[in-house]
Amino acid sequence: MAKDLPVSPLAVPLPELPAIGGVRFATAAAGIRYRGRDDVLLASFAPGTTVAGVFTRNKCPGAPVTWCRDILPGGTARGLVVNAGNANVFNGAAGAAAARLSAEAAARTLGCAPEQVFLASTGVIGEPMPAERIVAVMDGLAADLAPERWAQAARAIMTTDTFPKASTRTAKIGGVEVRISGIAKGSGMIAPDMATMLAFIVTDAAVPAATLQALLRRGVGPSFNSITVDSDTSTSDTVLLFATGAAGNPPVEDARDLAAFRRALNAVLHDLALMVVRDGEGARKLIEINVAGAVSARSARRIGLAIANSPLVKTAVAGEDANWGRIVMAVGKSGEPADRDRLAVAIGGVWMARDGRVVEGYDEAPVVAHMRGSDIRIDVDLGLGRGRGRVWTCDLTHGYIDINGSYRS
Amino acid sequence: MAKDLPVSPLAVPLPELPAIGGVRFATAAAGIRYRGRDDVLLASFAPGTTVAGVFTRNKCPGAPVTWCRDILPGGTARGLVVNAGNANVFNGAAGAAAARLSAEAAARTLGCAPEQVFLASTGVIGEPMPAERIVAVMDGLAADLAPERWAQAARAIMTTDTFPKASTRTAKIGGVEVRISGIAKGSGMIAPDMATMLAFIVTDAAVPAATLQALLRRGVGPSFNSITVDSDTSTSDTVLLFATGAAGNPPVEDARDLAAFRRALNAVLHDLALMVVRDGEGARKLIEINVAGAVSARSARRIGLAIANSPLVKTAVAGEDANWGRIVMAVGKSGEPADRDRLAVAIGGVWMARDGRVVEGYDEAPVVAHMRGSDIRIDVDLGLGRGRGRVWTCDLTHGYIDINGSYRS
Numbered sequence: 001m002a003k004d005l006p007v008s009p010l011a012v013p014l015p016e017l018p019a020i021g022g023v024r025f026a027t028a029a030a031g032i033r034y035r036g037r038d039d040v041l042l043a044s045f046a047p048g049t050t051v052a053g054v055f056t057r058n059k060c061p062g063a064p065v066t067w068c069r070d071i072l073p074g075g076t077a078r079g080l081v082v083n084a085g086n087a088n089v090f091n092g093a094a095g096a097a098a099a100r101l102s103a104e105a106a107a108r109t110l111g112c113a114p115e116q117v118f119l120a121s122t123g124v125i126g127e128p129m130p131a132e133r134i135v136a137v138m139d140g141l142a143a144d145l146a147p148e149r150w151a152q153a154a155r156a157i158m159t160t161d162t163f164p165k166a167s168t169r170t171a172k173i174g175g176v177e178v179r180i181s182g183i184a185k186g187s188g189m190i191a192p193d194m195a196t197m198l199a200f201i202v203t204d205a206a207v208p209a210a211t212l213q214a215l216l217r218r219g220v221g222p223s224f225n226s227i228t229v230d231s232d233t234s235t236s237d238t239v240l241l242f243a244t245g246a247a248g249n250p251p252v253e254d255a256r257d258l259a260a261f262r263r264a265l266n267a268v269l270h271d272l273a274l275m276v277v278r279d280g281e282g283a284r285k286l287i288e289i290n291v292a293g294a295v296s297a298r299s300a301r302r303i304g305l306a307i308a309n310s311p312l313v314k315t316a317v318a319g320e321d322a323n324w325g326r327i328v329m330a331v332g333k334s335g336e337p338a339d340r341d342r343l344a345v346a347i348g349g350v351w352m353a354r355d356g357r358v359v360e361g362y363d364e365a366p367v368v369a370h371m372r373g374s375d376i377r378i379d380v381d382l383g384l385g386r387g388r389g390r391v392w393t394c395d396l397t398h399g400y401i402d403i404n405g406s407y408r409s
Numbered sequence: 410m411a412k413d414l415p416v417s418p419l420a421v422p423l424p425e426l427p428a429i430g431g432v433r434f435a436t437a438a439a440g441i442r443y444r445g446r447d448d449v450l451l452a453s454f455a456p457g458t459t460v461a462g463v464f465t466r467n468k469c470p471g472a473p474v475t476w477c478r479d480i481l482p483g484g485t486a487r488g489l490v491v492n493a494g495n496a497n498v499f500n501g502a503a504g505a506a507a508a509r510l511s512a513e514a515a516a517r518t519l520g521c522a523p524e525q526v527f528l529a530s531t532g533v534i535g536e537p538m539p540a541e542r543i544v545a546v547m548d549g550l551a552a553d554l555a556p557e558r559w560a561q562a563a564r565a566i567m568t569t570d571t572f573p574k575a576s577t578r579t580a581k582i583g584g585v586e587v588r589i590s591g592i593a594k595g596s597g598m599i600a601p602d603m604a605t606m607l608a609f610i611v612t613d614a615a616v617p618a619a620t621l622q623a624l625l626r627r628g629v630g631p632s633f634n635s636i637t638v639d640s641d642t643s644t645s646d647t648v649l650l651f652a653t654g655a656a657g658n659p660p661v662e663d664a665r666d667l668a669a670f671r672r673a674l675n676a677v678l679h680d681l682a683l684m685v686v687r688d689g690e691g692a693r694k695l696i697e698i699n700v701a702g703a704v705s706a707r708s709a710r711r712i713g714l715a716i717a718n719s720p721l722v723k724t725a726v727a728g729e730d731a732n733w734g735r736i737v738m739a740v741g742k743s744g745e746p747a748d749r750d751r752l753a754v755a756i757g758g759v760w761m762a763r764d765g766r767v768v769e770g771y772d773e774a775p776v777v778a779h780m781r782g783s784d785i786r787i788d789v790d791l792g793l794g795r796g797r798g799r800v801w802t803c804d805l806t807h808g809y810i811d812i813n814g815s816y817r818s
Contacts, residue, residue, distance in 0.1 A: 057742075057744075058738065058741035058742050059740070059741040059742075059743075059744075059745075059746075059747040059748075059749065060737050060738065060740060060741030060747065060749040060752065061741070061749070089734070089737070090734065090737050090749065090752075090762065090765060090766055090767070091766055092750065092764065092765045092766035094766070095766075124734070125734030125735075125737065125738075126733065126734050126737075126762060126766065126767045127767075230720040230721065231640075231718070231719075231720065232719050232720060232721045232735075232738060232739070232742065233738070233741070233742035234738065235737070235738055235741055309640070310640075310641050311639040311640065311641060311720070311805075311809070311813070312639065312641045312813055315809070315810055315813035315814035316813065316814070318810065318814040319813070319814035321814075324535065325498070325499065325533070325534030325535050326534075326641075328469050328498070328499050328534065328535075328644070329467065329469065329534070329641060329642070329643065329644055330641070331468070331469060332467035332468040332469030332470070332642070332644055333466075333467050333468075333641065333642035334468075335466075335468075336468075337468075338468040338469060339468075340468065340469040340470070340499065341501065343469065343499075353499065353535060355501065356499060356501045357499060357500055357501035357503070357504075357535065358499070358500075358535045358536075395814075396720075396810065396814070397810060397814065398807055398810050398814075400720070400724070400810075401724055401727065401805065401806060401807050401809075401810060404720070404721055404724035404725065404728070405724035405725070405727040405728035405730075405804075405805070405806065405807075
């Protein structure tokens with residue numbers, strides 16, 4: 001069972017999320033694993049809602065991921081069922097049947113096809129999924145649907161997250177204001193499981209499914225695909241974006257009509273992704289890594305992730321040690337083009353190494369002060385090209401070992 | 410400075426290493442960083458000694474690595490200088506000059522060319538290398554050279570290793586007995602540096618340099634290149650193999666003449682590599698991961714390393730939790746071909762998951778007992794092909810955070 005973890009020192013308050021036309025939520029305590037809290041979320045979408053999704057690249061995905069991938073080409077969504085406590089991963093044919101059972105129950109109450117109901121589960125791996133407990137609460141959930149239940153929704157999907165995560169923005173499409181709101185869950189641990197990231201974003205904009213998918217796929221690159229807590233990729237990672245169309249904006253003609261929408265969407269994705277890092281297991285510091293001068297943007301991002309995933313860099317930050325030598329090591333091990341004698345490294349904006357050697361007499365005082373803060377910035381300049389990238393991670397602390405190395409009871 | 414770390418619970422005793430014809434050692438306290446201990450090793454090789462080497466793939470290698478790579482094609486070695494406390498990494502042109510200075514000093518006392526003197530340094534990164542301190546002790550070292558000083562040599566190269574590492578074997582070439590002995594240092598931490606692996610192996614066999622290089626390159630695959638402590642690749646990793654020829658074995662005609670030699674060499678490499686893992690930072694358990702049924706040996710090794718580098722797998726082992734769900738996750742994230750519904754996982758020889766689901770009613774008692782031991786075995790069968798691989802790692806504990814996350818003083 002999840003332990004009572006102290007709230008992350010990097011937590012941010014839950015914003016006020018106004019209702020969005022075309023979506024309603026309800027949550028319930030189905031007792032899948034947790035006791036005394038809501039662990040199932042049902043979302044209902046208005047007819048005509050379009051949907052986009054991106055999923056884990058893990059080759060052993062959970063049954064809900066497979067289900068969502070299969071129905072996504074339909075492009076429309078009427079329902080979403082999310083549960084916490086059981087990941088429905090590695091359950092064979094029984095897992096697929098459990099997923100279908102949940103979708104069918106929701107479809108019956110919502111009056112739609114099962115293939116219009118999206119699913120996500122996080123929690124224990126390899127334990128039979130008690131879908132009948134979700135079925136049992138479905139009628140109550142349907143009767144309870146209401147548009148303003150964002151905060152409840154954000155809490156019901158948590159596993160060992162230490163704070164609920166949500167973000168909201170507005171934008172205009174063809175002069176009509178539309179809203180984009182999202183919730184996410186991140187890196188918490190339920191033995192015997194791993195950290196899993198889920199995010200659900202809803203907008204009242206009317207956007208065709210194919211356009212929505214393109215926006216989401218591009219949007220996750222600099223947000224959810226640029227964060228890492230411990231380099232481990234969950235079997236259940238899922239980001240879904242629903243567009244209800246209730247705002248009544250004029251039809252989208254081309255990509256330029258969506259420039260403001262895209263910015264607002266990317267801002268929500270960015271907010272949610274950073275909240276996941278801020279709640280990384282045992283995190284005490286948020287680390288932003290900016291890579292410039294790489295041979296390409298792709299190379300810059302890979303170098304950034306090599307730094308972000310280096311246990312030695314992460315423990316150094318935990319120890320408030322401005323250890324640029326470990327950053328050099330991580331750049332070198334990334335396998336990406338790098339020239340030792342052109343490399344420069346800054347921490348907290350102070351360039352400590354340049355042209356392959358330490359900067360003689362750099363001012364250490366601001367670096368020391370920066371390392372004591374909770375937001376750490378690392379800059380690396382490869383000096384080779386114009387490729388840039390930015391990634392985020394958190395430090396590696398005793399808290400991570402506590403959460404993940406505790407005896408299974 | 411290095412702290413006094415408790416000796417690893419996985420430590421193995423230093424074996425008795427007999428003298429090997431054609432090599433002599435001396436150690437001295439040069440005061441490069443440590444006080445009150447020997448920190449420089451000089452080895453002298455008989456004329457005609459051949460040499461092979463493999464080095465870190467890190468793109469930001471230290472000056473000694475660059476030096477060795479440059480002189481290796483010469484194929485002969487007369488000297489080896491190793492220091493602990495300063496890695497001579499990221500020191501620009503001054504680093505290269507310091508390396509040359511050390512090699513020249515050794516060459517003068519040994520009566521050879523500087524290009525016959527191999528170098529290795531581990532310790533602080535980005536701090537000027539005080540090569541003059543090595544030069545200052547060189548005459549004393551040369552006067553003190555003696556064949557039996559293996560144990561001193563093994564200790565002089567340690568940084569924060571908690572025990573000295575050595576291994577020895579014999580084999581026959583053309584009816585003549587030859588000996589192979591080696592020393593290594595592993596994963597210790599000196600702020601602001603990273604774990605670094607060095608190994609030096611000497612044999613009295615007469616083996617041409619090209620043959621030696623082929624043997625070493627193949628030998629490091631299943632040994633040093635199949636171990637990982639924390640996925641971070643040092644800028645200084647170096648394995649050197651010297652063959653003095655003093656045993657007087659007949660000339661090697663073809664690879665078959667060396668079958669026994671190769672086995673003995675591989676055994677020494679294997680011993681040393683596992684000792685490095687046994688002294689992994691904070692290690693309390695040695696983990697052996699066997700992967701079978703992969704599409705190729707290369708794929709099997711990559712899957713093994715994905716498991717071995719997973720912080721979630723390593724913390725689970727630290728917590729004595731037989732968490733096969735995390736192993737499934739690590740297989741899936743490796744990017745290698747895998748089929749969720751054919752995958753099988755065993756811990757301690759007990760198959761807990763098979764055909765994509767938990768094995769109903771498997772006997773948990775022997776698994777629990779196995780997890781309490783210090784040698785953990787994980788088996789994974791992909792069920793796809795005949796590719797096999799084996800890798801080793803250690804668990805991830807609070808000790809790792811203590812060692813690497815401590816404040817820089």
